[in-house]
Amino acid sequence: MRSFIGRYPRMAIGTLIILAVISMAVAAPILFPFSPWEMRGAPFEPPGSPGFILGSDALGRDIAAGLAHGAWVSLLIGGVSTLASLGIGIGLGALAGYVGGRVDDAVMRFAEFFQTIPSFLLAILLVAIFRPSMFSIITAIALVSWPPVARVVRAEFLSLRTREFVQAAEVLGVSHFRVVWQTLLPNALPPVIVLGSLMVANAVLTESALSFLGLGDANWMSWGFLVGSGRSVIRIGWWISVLPGVAIVVTVLGLNLLGEGLQTWLNPRLSKRDMP
Template sequence: MRALIRSYLRHPSGMIGLVILLSIIVLAVFAPLICPGSPWDSVGQPFMRPDSPGLLLGSDSLGRDIASGIVHGASVSLLIGCVSTLAAVLIGLAIGATAGYLGGRVGDWLMRFTELFQVIPAFLLAILLVAILTPSIRTLTAAIALVSWPQLARLTRAEFIALREREFVQAARCQGESGIAIVLRQILPNALSPIIVTASLSVANAVLMESALSFMGLGDPNLMSWGFMIGEARTMIRVAWWMSAFPGLAILLTVMAINLVGEGLNDVLNPRISRR
C-alpha cells in the first residue's frame, strides 16, 4: 500500500487532479462557512458583473450570488456522483461476480439481463426514470446508478472469468474453501484494480449526467446545482455570460480532476498496461 501511495505521489497529472479534486471537496464541505446563507437568496441587483462589490462572480437574473451557487452546488454534484457510483459498483460487482464465477446458464441469463439496460442509451433511460418519478436527489441518484452498473458488471464478469481457473483459485478449492470465500478472498482482491479505475471514471460520468438532467429541469428543485444554473442562464448568454461560464468551468474542472485521478490510479495499479 505504501509503495502504491509513493508511486501515485510521483505521478504528476494524477497529483494535479487530486489537488483540484480535494480543493473542490473542501469547498463543498465548508460551503456554509465560505458562503453563509442560502444560494437562493437575492443579495444584489440583477446582472451585476463579476468582481462587483461583494459579488466576486457577479449575480444572476434574480440578484443571486453566482459564487454562492457554485460553492453550494459542489456538494450536490459530488454527493450524487459518489453515491450513485457506489450503488452502481455494488450492483455491478454482485451481478458480474456471480455471472463470471458460476458461468453456464446463470451467467448467460445475467448477461442477457444486463444487456436489457444497454439497449436504451443511458442518458435517455435516466431521463425516462427521473421523469416518471418525482425529481429529487434520491431519484437522480437512483436513476444514474441504474444506468451506470452494466459497464461495471461486464468488466467484473470478464475479470472473474480470467481468474476463476488460475492456480491459486484451484488451490483454494482443493483446501475446501466455499465458493463465497473463494470469491471474496481470492478472486475479488485480484480483480479490484480495473474496477477501481472504472469506478473513478464513472464518478465523472455521473457528475456530467446529473448536470445534464438539472440543465433540462429534471434536477431537485430544492437544491442548487451547476446544471440548474447553466439551464437558467441559457437564454441570457449574450446579456450575462458569467451566469453560465462559471458553473460550466466548475463542471469542467471537476470532471477533469476526476479523470486525472482515474488516469493516475490506472498507471499506478496497472503499470504494465501504462508502459505499453
C-alpha cells in the same frame, strides 16, 4: 513524494483538482452561510462587484454561493450513485463470472438489455417517472451505469477462476463465499477502481445535464441548474452560465486525470513503461 508526482503527474493534478472541489464544498456553509437561492442584491451584477465576487444572476442570487453549494450536490450525487452502481455491477458480475453457465447468460442478457437503451435517455425517463428528487436522480444514474462494471468484473472472474490459487482454495474445502470475497474479488478490484473514478465524472455530467433540462431537485442548487438558468440571458450575463460550466469541465477533467493516473499506478506494465 516528488518522485511519485514525477512518475504519476496526471494522478497528482487530478487529485489536486478534486481536493480543491471537495474543499470548496466543505467550506460552502462557512464562506456562504445563507441559502444559495436567496436574492442578495441587484440582478446581473458582473464578477468583482461589491458583495458579488463572481457576480449575480437574473434574480440577484450570488453565483459564488451557488457554485460552492452546487459542488457539494455534484460530488454527493456522483459519489453515491457510483457506489450504488458499483455494488450492483460487482454483485452481478461476480455471480456471472463465478457460477457461469445459464446464470452467466442470464446476467449478460440482462446487462445487454440496459445497454441497448441510451443511458441518458433512460435516466431522463426514470427521473421523470419518479419525479425529480435527489433520490430519483441517484437511483437513475446508478441503474444506467452498472452494466460496464458487471462486464469488467465478469471478465476478471473468468480469468481468475482457472488460476492455481483459486483451485487450491476450492480443493481445501474453502466455501464459495470466501473464495469469491477473499480470493477473487481483491484481485479483480484494480480495474474496477479505475472504472469507478471515471463513473463519478460521468455521473457529474449526467446530473448536470438533468438539472439543465429542469429535472434536478428543486430543493438543491446545482451547477447544471445555474448553466440552464443563464442560457436565455447569456448576452447580458455570460458569467451565469460560463462559470458553472467551467466548474463542471474542470471537475470532470480532474476525475478523468485521476482515473488515468490510477490505471497507470495499478497496472504494473504501464507503471514500468512510464518509469524513466
